[in-house]
Every structure is written in structure tokens, then in C-alpha cells.
Amino acid sequence: MKSLHDMPERPVPARASLDRLFELAEVLGAMMQRGVAEKGLTTARAGALWALFHGGPMTQRALATQLGVTPRNVTGLLDALQEDGLVVREAHPTDRRATLVSLTEKGGSVTSALRDGRDELAALLFADVPADRLDTFTATLAQVTERLRTVGTDGPK
Amino acid sequence: MKSLHDMPERPVPARASLDRLFELAEVLGAMMQRGVAEKGLTTARAGALWALFHGGPMTQRALATQLGVTPRNVTGLLDALQEDGLVVREAHPTDRRATLVSLTEKGGSVTSALRDGRDELAALLFADVPADRLDTFTATLAQVTERLRTVGTDGPK
DNA sequence: GCTACATAGTGAAGTCACTTCACGATATGC
């Protein structure tokens, strides 16, 4: 006996597209991880930096909400980031329970570098995709993402 | 003082595309994890099942290579899968060091269900994308992935 | 002003995916 799926898979037109999407997501993820590791970061920690970079100083709770993780987890992420001098915890001016987290100067420049890396990558990646085709591509991407989100709350798989 | 990046970001045309790509990758990843969790699996374990489904019975070493992880890690993944009765380890017929891993019947049907879920998702996701546009989309996806792979070995970020 | 309750952050403990290193059992080249 051979493998368990001897019958050829019935062709589903969109399957190839989804598979390519997964493939790209995987390669992209690996690449991002590598890039971030070169700066001594992990993707989770970089995500926290990124959120602070774009959202400005905020409470740990806010950060947790924004990252979609538990407050407890944010504590750990920040411990590491603080250890590396990328982030500071200060007293919240009005709420003495809360902590205000900000990027240090070093944290800001590391995150800027991350952003520049992203832009470089983007430019490089789409360099030989003609502009009109890129527009269509991006639009489709957005459409599919939107679709996924609406379906996501009760869909299959 | 406000945040550390008061100057507006210089527009890089491809940036929006990359960002959307990341966004989709994230949502897609979350959705896949959810779907796989519904069947009592994790993405790593599902990946192992998937590899066995498509590659047929193989050695743990081979599986490790295919998954791109350490042999030691495969041991752990298989321990869990075996515990759930999805996989069996048998003696290798000619090499007594090696173990031959195969899907059980249960493992096969779970993986089939995974595949069906994928197809459903694909169909659903691209339902309202016209065929010609989908073709272009998929081609661009492939092109970018290829690009990423060649660049990946020495690129920035 | 006090009591009741919600909220902010963290310790403790646990899960899962990974890794490296060391080791025993086997295969293989010469």
C-alpha cells in the first residue's frame, strides 16, 4: 500500500493561490525573524517596539490590548526590552497603579532601523513588478484580508 | 514632546503592499491556528501530519529535514502525535537505528479533514475575485516569493 | 468617609516549539 491519499486531489481553482499565500507567508516570516534577530530582537519584542513607536508612550495594559496578548506577557516582553535599554517604565502621572512605557532613544533608533529595513525590503521585493500590476495585487490582498476577517469569526477551518 | 517619529514617513510606493502582505499573513496564521486547534492540534504537529500525508511513511530524520527543524524536535512532536493515536513508529526494515513513521488511519482522516478545510477556505476566500484577476494575483505572489528566496540568502532586514 | 468592586501590574506555575549537547546503538568505509 502506498500513502493514504492515492486518489488525485480534485482541483479547486483557488487552492493554488492559497498555497502560494501560505508559502509566501512562511518565507516572509522567516526573513523577518532573521532581520529582527540581527538586531538582537525577537519578533514578539520587535512587535512591542513597533507598537510603541507608532502609538507613543502607553500603559502596559494598552500595549497588551494592542498586541492582542495577556498583560502578563507584556510584563515579560518589557523586562527583556528594558534590560537591553530599549524601553523605560515610568510612573503614570495620574494613575498610580499604571506604568507608562516609552521607547528610549536607543529603542527609537533601533525601531527606525527596523522601519528602514522594511522599506528596503519592500522596494527590493516589488522592484520588478510593474506599478499597475502592483496596484491590482495590493487591492486583491486587501480584499482577501477583509474577506478573511469577516469570515474569520465563524468560518470553517 | 510627542512620539519619536514626528516627521511624516517618506512614501515608499511598495510599502503599503508589504504591509498588507504582513497583515494578511498574520490574519491567515491566526485563522489556521484556530482551525487546527479545533481538531486538537497545534500548527507544528499539523505540519508534521501534513508532511507525512504528502510524503508517505518516512524516517524521523527525513521528517526533520522536510520540516526544517532539529531531529530532537521531531521526537517531541511525534511523541504527542503518537499519544493521540495519529501516528505510529515502526522499526525500519533495513536500518535498525532508524524509525519509520506513518500516519494511522485516524491520522490520515484528520489530515484529510485539514485538507478539506483548506480547500473550503480557499474557495471561500477568493469567491468574489474574478478568475483573471486571481491569476494575476497568484502570478505576482509566485514572482515575489521567488524574489524573496533569491534575495533571502543575503538581503537586508 | 467607607465599603464594594473593578483595574494595573507581577509572582508562580505550566504548555508548546524550539535549540544544543552528550550518549548509546547501529551502519559503513577501508
Next chain:
DNA sequence: GCATATCGTGAAGTGACTTCACTATGTAGC
């Protein structure tokens, strides 16, 4: 045969998560 490479696994460790319990503080309501 013997050196050497390979197969799988124990031990130990890291990182990202989670839940649960607890302290300190804010916010009503009366």
C-alpha cells in the same frame, strides 16, 4: 575490525505564551 558517521533520545535551556492568585490603587454609591 576499527574508526567514523548517523539515528533517535535524555537533559537542560530559551522564548512566547497562558491562567490563577495577590497586592496596590482607582471609582462608585451611599
